[in-house]
Amino acid sequence: NAGVMQNPRHLVRRRGQEARLRCSPMKGHSHVYWYRQLPEEGLKFMVYLQKENIIDESGMPKERFSAEFPKEGPSILRIQQVVRGDSAAYFCASSLQQGADTEAFFGQGTRLTVV
């Protein structure tokens, strides 16, 4: 049973381009979370999705960022018109069910560099 798979591991984009980050949850997991990590700042929650639904997007910037988790296929975090400040590591986690005691499993992350 493969873990949470994120791709690409590294992504370089020029300012103004679009970045698409993919996350395939563990088999059987229908809950996906996206986090952004900046140096010395820990992981900041961005969005929580279930299949075809956004449950909590309180951590998502209001503009340029969007996320989806379709019925089929991976979850996608999309950043339009990237700026240098978007450079960070983006982590995806998945869990089997909702619940405070449910463990979330993390992917290896995608490191986005905007040049």
Added chain:
Amino acid sequence: AQSVTQLGSHVSVSEGALVLLRCNYSSSVPPYLFWYVQYPNQGLQLLLKYTTGATLVKGINGFEAEFKKSETSFHLTKPSAHMSDAAEYFCAVRGDDKIIFGKGTRLHILP
């Protein structure tokens, strides 16, 4: 609402010495608490978690943590540090839907 404070962004200990990483939490409901470890350029790996029951929780790699409600703390300890323990450690608390992380503590092991 939940929050986590990790005291000390960098901690250095000698190999073989006690490791103590501090974490205090704030939660309006009974907390579910976690410690994760992150090695360079890697994702997060769960070390241990507290949900209910025994307040002393044992995890992988010889780590353990004790939940102290009166002190709102969940400090991570290991009796004897090993060079392979050098990494960044994150304390986290979970509400109904998302996990809230502290800013992390980078552990340095001195030979």
